[in-house]
Amino acid sequence: MLTHAFSLEGSSIKTVAQAVVAALIERLAEPPPAWCLHIYDPAAVDTGEEYSRPRLIHQEVITILKQRRRSLAKALCPTWSSQTHLAQVVLAAPTLTFMSITPPEHQQALRANMSPYVAGYVDIPDDKAPPSRAFKKLREAIEVFHLSPKRGETCVDLGACPGGWTHVMVERGLRATAIDRSPLDDRLMRNKNVTFLKGDAFTWLPKEPVSWLICDVITTPDRTLGILDTWLSKRHCSFFCVTVKFKGTPDFENLLKIRQLLRTTTRWYDGKQLTNNKNELTVVGEIAPGA
Ligand SMILES: C[S@@+](CC[C@H](N)C(=O)[O-])C[C@H]1O[C@@H](n2cnc3c(N)ncnc32)[C@H](O)[C@@H]1O
Incomplete structure (x- = not known):
């Protein structure tokens, strides 16, 4: 402005x-x-x-x-x-x-x-190491929202294939569980800090809470709201970074519901269309203690 x-x-x-x-x-x-x-x-x-x-x-x-x-x-x-x-x-x-x-x-x-x-405009440099360009979205979110996923933490990547987001978390020292219907890129499949599980992003849940939920699954905002609701309300993670994707015009009705959910379950949250987002927003936050 x-x-x-x-x-x-x-x-x-x-x-x-x-x-x-x-x-x-x-x-x-x-x-x-x-x-x-x-x-x-x-x-x-x-x-x-x-x-x-x-x-x-x-x-x-x-x-x-x-x-x-x-x-x-x-x-x-x-x-x-x-x-x-x-x-x-x-x-x-x-x-x-x-x-x-x-x-x-x-x-x-x-x-x-x-x-x-x-x-x-946030210029995330090209990098040949991750298996997809989607890595830029997560690197930008980490930079713009000042996120700090760290060595020793755990994360679940819903809709992870081919693994750009998983790559970003693993290179920062996290252990990742990647959920998708299709396997990740070979190098990530061989990485000892990555566990790939063939599963449904909309129903899969961890046995124990993890540090981070990251989710870039292609779906409608109401289904993303469903994932967020389950993970945040039941405290399956401490932090999250999730894309909300649109077909055509933004779905404001479900965006407002997502905002309401974040208001009531998080210590802090943020979200916007990043430079590297296409027709989607990235929402991030930290779950409130006792939420
Ligand atoms: C945009 S891609 C994710 C790209 C990934 N973030 C990356 O950095 O490489 C969306 C992924 O969601 C997966 N997906 C879609 N519906 C799914 C479902 N119900 N369960 C698991 N994965 C699903 C697709 O197979 C696809 O690999």
Whole structure:
């Protein structure tokens, strides 16, 4: 989200950078607060193409700042946190640039609409080791929601095949029980920390509670609600990360039921459509003690 956005003059790398610097000097008082700079072209954010204009403008801003206001250049932080101002520059078109500077005190109110990632886009690097690209969804969820599955913990992966999510948990040192109708990738089937069980994701339950439930089964939201209800209400896990998938438009009726369930059974929960989600949401949380 851009708060109190304003437009900037200029179209070349140099003139846009000069306009950005002028706005920063005007709006960030001396001594300058910690601040962070996100520059992006919304049309190019998720194409994955090498696109240099935002990067070149960013470099030019730093160069000009070092000449004109060294203190501002020094106060620039590489990442946005709860203490930093966020300056966003949106390259909407070659001759149309918008800018916004959001102070830290507005972050709490805007937290659902602001992101520490440039344009909210989370770039999970490619990795040839996991057997499917679905691994990106779980790695992103772990990063964005600050999850911490750890060595020695246990997890159940419902609808696990070919094993991207199981791979992510096992490489973090967890022991995984993978439930699917089809076996996992051979390397995971041979992994001593993976137990594959042929079973039905909708009815299979562990004999003892596990640390994590992860579930990426392709089904309708009402059936995902059923899985969550059983696992959370009966406390079969401590933490969970589950995708809720849609066919066509979102199923708000069942989403509201899921939210109600999470409100009543968890210590905390969160959920959103991640960069690596397609027509689905990821919901995560920790079950409340005694829920
Ligand atoms: C999107 S894939 C999971 C991908 C996996 N998370 C990964 O990272 O590789 C969904 C899986 O759910 C499984 N599935 C669908 N219905 C199931 C059921 N009733 N019981 C067990 N597995 C099921 C499918 O066989 C499929 O492997």
